[in-house]
Amino acid sequence: MSRIRGKYPWYLPGRIYDFALGGLLRGFRSRVAAEVGASGLYPWLDICCGTGSQFRNLTPGLGYDSAFGLDLNFNMVRYAAARTPGRPFVCGDAACLPFKAGSFRTVSVSFGLHEKSPAVRQMMMDEAKRLLAGDGRLVTVDFENPWNLKSSIGSLPTRVIERLAGGDHYRNCQKFLRRGGLRAFLRESGFVECSRRDIEAGSISIVVSRVGVPPSI
Numbered sequence: 177m178s179r180i181r182g183k184y185p186w187y188l189p190g191r192i193y194d195f196a197l198g199g200l201l202r203g204f205r206s207r208v209a210a211e212v213g214a215s216g217l218y219p220w221l222d223i224c225c226g227t228g229s230q231f232r233n234l235t236p237g238l239g240y241d242s243a244f245g246l247d248l249n250f251n252m253v254r255y256a257a258a259r260t261p262g263r264p265f266v267c268g269d270a271a272c273l274p275f276k277a278g279s280f281r282t283v284s285v286s287f288g289l290h291e292k293s294p295a296v297r298q299m300m301m302d303e304a305k306r307l308l309a310g311d312g313r314l315v316t317v318d319f320e321n322p323w324n325l326k327s328s329i330g331s332l333p334t335r336v337i338e339r340l341a342g343g344d345h346y347r348n349c350q351k352f353l354r355r356g357g358l359r360a361f362l363r364e365s366g367f368v369e370c371s372r373r374d375i376e377a378g379s380i381s382i383v384v385s386r387v388g389v390p391p392s393i
């Protein structure tokens with residue numbers, strides 16, 4: 177373990193991501209943590225956790241000890257673990273999660289939906305539904321189509337970042353927005369919104385939702 181800690185805090189893609197976006201994302205991290213802390217819904221699984229920064233600087237004593245991160249990229253998982261000592265991180269596929277049904281009361285995903293293909297995105301939501309206990313909540317952070325002038329202006333830097341990401345990432349993001357962004361995606365995936373916070377800077381929303389009751393045939 178000490179060997180991993182010694183090496184992986186310097187995993188370059190992780191360092192670059194945290195350096196470039198860490199400050200910008202800090203507000204989102206604390207809002208997500210506050211949502212989960214206020215609901216007290218643990219255990220909490222953060223899928224597509226990337227560098228694991230969602231779990232840094234958490235207020236102690238709010239049950240955050242039963243919070244887990246999961247990412248597909250093994251090096252990123254090692255980096256996240258090295259940067260967040262004591263926190264469990266798992267390498268796995270969010271579209272095929274290695275946990276039993278009903279084993280989490282919060283599943284979160286930040287900026288991990290817009291870039292996926294529609295099929296993978298849907299599989300991720302099916303897995304989130306499977307994992308959530310009856311009273312569980314899904315906390316999502318992702319892009320919305322701008323809803324006013326400020327959010328239109330606020331969306332410009334994030335659209336530039338997406339354009340620079342290029343390839344499938346960019347094309348999938350375009351599809352995600354054309355279909356109606358996070359709001360439409362959650363509805364189509366069978367989630368019902370409990371609360372949302374729309375942030376004009378970036379045209380981004382933080383949405384807490386629960387699994388909806390499927391319509392009777």
Ligand SMILES: C[S@@+](CC[C@H](N)C(=O)[O-])C[C@H]1O[C@@H](n2cnc3c(N)ncnc32)[C@H](O)[C@@H]1O
Pocket residue numbers: 201223224225226227246247248249252268269270271285286287288
């Ligand atoms: C844009 S980053 C977001 C990271 C983090 N949630 C954040 O808010 O900064 C997307 C992350 O999703 C991970 N990822 C991509 N496909 C995945 C999959 N099928 N299962 C789990 N993680 C995946 C990538 O390795 C990457 O770390």
